[in-house]
Amino acid sequence: MDAALYLLPVTLGDTPVDKVLPAYNREVIRGIKHFIVEDVRSARRFLKKVDAEINIDELTFYPLNKHTSAEEVSGYLKPLEEGAPMGVISEAGCPAVADPGADVVAIAQRKNLRVVPLVGPSSILLSVMGSGFNGQSFAFHGYLPIEPGERTKRLKELESRIYTESQTQLFIETPYRNNKMAEEILRTCRPQTKLCIAANLTCDGEYIRTKSVKEWKGKLPDLNKIPCIFLLYK
Template identity: 40%
Template sequence: MSGTALPRRGRLVLVPAPLDFGCEPQPPITEVLPAGTLAAAARITCWICENAKTARAVLKRVGQVTPLALPLQEQHIVELPREVHKKGDTGASFDARSLLQPALQGSDTGLLSEAGMPAVADPGASVVRAAHELGLEVLPLVGPSSLLLALAASGLNGQNFAFVGYVPQEPAQRLQRIRALEALAVQTGQTQLFIETPYRNQALLAALLQGLQPRTRLSVSSGLTLAQARTRSATVKRWREAPEADAPTGPAVFAIGP
């Protein structure tokens, strides 16, 4: 006797976005996302994102390479609540299960951030967690991650590393945190990666050059995957001696290690 077949469930698909959010000119999307990722994204018609306008812009670029399953205006796009993507969703305070109804009803649902891999240094962890709680398959697609690209380009320890998010804005607390991260890096050999809001990059770089020991290595990467991509990795002593110590004006990844 055969039982009743269970209805098909969709998957949560983590779709990386190019790292050129807010940048001009933007390189062809085919230079940073492989054909398989573009094809998979083109098949999805239900989306969870930070910003619907940004998501449509990415999907428009995808559609220029691979036809979308539905026109842009017919795509089902929902935004994460503002407090989630502005303050983070690493805790358990936000229940994202309601956003996954399309997947429960059989439609693959894409999770898209403004740049890079969703849920890595970006919002989306609550959605991934909810998908697991609902028994949905979670499928990450291949694409750029600024953290891994910066780590690879830094020359620092890529076998033991940690991403610590943002350091405090208040100068005394920031200096204390920088020195604590340096002590951890020296003690364990673990590379410490962190980011900052671009307009505070200069203040962060100044604090790093003030607070770190001369032998500590500091790496700063910016514009990754773009024509203006740049990574500078040197000891703090050499950073202090260099005439050009300006911080990047766009998104950047900072890393320190022995």
């Protein structure tokens, strides 16, 4: 197996592996002994889900999160520099997209190490695909400000961009605050602005609906504690 930093997508929720990941991913995973992971426990569960015969005790895990220093991350790549393949695993979806995995990929690129992204589910791309919004130009903003005044200001800025730049705007919220975010969008945005709510993507209860702000009023679903992406467009 070629020495490279393999970016290994993870299922979104409890979706069966065979439903969303190519068989080739399983072959690659079986050949890797060193994994850089966002969360060790969830990574171990994912690997067992991919192949129950994987011996977890033979593997080495390197934690990668907001507390990991650049020096530590650079040291993680030593096995790859010595010729061993390595994998990067996030908690859900594709590593290095809205994820700390981007840091280790940047270091690998600076060191001229081979990087191989593998195919898998990205909630960002899936939500754009299912929204009916502009897929030629879109921007993902992660979390909006928590402070109400700043959040309202930010929403108005994003709404302005859909009209001035014809650009789809995407963002997320902590799942237990989803309902408040949806209500804030309806209070803040223009009646004709379109809102797509994409929740539980690829999982049981998948929900993707696009309506105008005016049409959503009084008809919002309960989004509490559900993984969800909000998209705005004109």
